[in-house]
Amino acid sequence: xxSMMRASPAxxxxxxxxxxxxxxxxxxxxxxxxxxxRLNRPVSPHLTIYRPQIGWIGSSLHRISGxxxxxxxxLWATAYxxxxxxxxxxxxxxxxxxxxxxxxxxxxxxKATLALPFTYHxxxxxxxxxxxxGRGLSNNVIIKSGWTVVGLSVTxxxxxxxx
Amino acid sequence: xxxxxxxxxxRQTLATTRSPLLRxxxxxxxxVAFHASARKQILPPLPQSIEGTMNDPVPVPxxxxxxxxxxxxxxxxxxxxxxxxxxxxxxxxxxNPVMDAILCSLLVAHSHIGFQAAIIDYFRPQRVPKxxxxxxxxxxxxxxTTAVGxxxxxxxxxxxxxxxxxxxxx
Numbered sequence: 001x002x003s004m005m006r007a008s009p010a011x012x013x014x015x016x017x018x019x020x021x022x023x024x025x026x027x028x029x030x031x032x033x034x035x036x037x038r039l040n041r042p043v044s045p046h047l048t049i050y051r052p053q054i055g056w057i058g059s060s061l062h063r064i065s066g067x068x069x070x071x072x073x074x075l076w077a078t079a080y081x082x083x084x085x086x087x088x089x090x091x092x093x094x095x096x097x098x099x100x101x102x103x104x105x106x107x108x109x110x111k112a113t114l115a116l117p118f119t120y121h122x123x124x125x126x127x128x129x130x131x132x133x134g135r136g137l138s139n140n141v142i143i144k145s146g147w148t149v150v151g152l153s154v155t156x157x158x159x160x161x162x163x
Numbered sequence: 164x165x166x167x168x169x170x171x172x173x174r175q176t177l178a179t180t181r182s183p184l185l186r187x188x189x190x191x192x193x194x195v196a197f198h199a200s201a202r203k204q205i206l207p208p209l210p211q212s213i214e215g216t217m218n219d220p221v222p223v224p225x226x227x228x229x230x231x232x233x234x235x236x237x238x239x240x241x242x243x244x245x246x247x248x249x250x251x252x253x254x255x256x257x258x259n260p261v262m263d264a265i266l267c268s269l270l271v272a273h274s275h276i277g278f279q280a281a282i283i284d285y286f287r288p289q290r291v292p293k294x295x296x297x298x299x300x301x302x303x304x305x306x307x308t309t310a311v312g313x314x315x316x317x318x319x320x321x322x323x324x325x326x327x328x329x330x331x332x333x
Binding site (some may be wrong): 030031034035038039041043063066067069073074076077078079080081082091092095096097099107111122125126128129132160162163 | 207208211212213216217240242244245246249268273274277278281305306308309310311312313315316319320321325326329330331333
């Protein structure tokens with residue numbers, strides 16, 4: 001205060017009497033702070049923060065059913081290729097015989113397990129192709145078509161299972 | 164009723180109808196606990212690194228004729244081709260060998276593209292470059308064995324649609 005009083009107005013205006021407070025700044029590398037901060041981010045897939053809705057659940061099921069179907073095809077075809085070397089019997093005659101030997105409930109269950117991913121992926125695939133043409137992209141239509149696909153695929157899968 | 168009396172009256176009504184939880188003096192720690200949802204880490208974050216400086220934009224991948232628009236069109240063409248080929252067996256019982264072979268080829272192409280999309284979504288090359296390329300090479304190997312296996316089945320057995328028909332009727 002004393003020094004302020006004594007200082008000339010010009011010195012005050014030029015900031016020559018400004019108080020200085022020496023502070024040691026954080027010497028940490030800013031890039032490292034960002035790196036540490038990134039580790040605190042929620043990691044995708046962070047599914048629990050979303051409300052279950054037909055849009056994203058249906059989309060996930062599309063990929064899951066596709067991977068399940070293609071995975072079965074890949075495993076079976078590769079096993080068929082390797083079967084002579086491994087002594088397995090994956091030709092149609094023995095698969096038919098194995099299926100015929102199962103009790104009815106097991107047959108229906110197995111058929112439903114195979115048919116549901118197929119029908120769902122097929123009907124939902126048509127929905128995707130419709131979207132690719134730029135149609136049916138409003139929220140309302142997406143919800144309706146999503147539930148339509150669920151209904152159609154469950155019905156047709158049950159029909160196929162009891163065929 | 165005088166208008167100045169209303170706010171205080173309203174406040175009293177609110178105070179009596181509020182839930183007991185809200186009437187408690189909620190501390191800062193409780194607020195924090197309320198806002199921070201439980202962490203469900205399916206994949207823990209890998210060690211992070213910054214390419215260049217902090218302010219560099221995300222690099223844009225260079226265009227490639229096999230990616231982007233042509234890839235998208237090819238993908239859709241395969242999907243559209245699969246529609247009649249998957250309806251026909253239900254109408255005709257099973258497919259003739261040529262149609263069956265076309266169905267198998269399209270299925271292999273469709274599966275390969277689908278698996279590629281799944282791999283690039285979940286094992287991003289920026290995040291796990293080695294695992295990404297391992298997955299892609301595994302996929303290529305499996306696509307090859309699948310294609311050869313299906314060729315063997317088509318030439319030595321009854322064909323995929325006919326086999327499925329027989330299994331379904333067994």
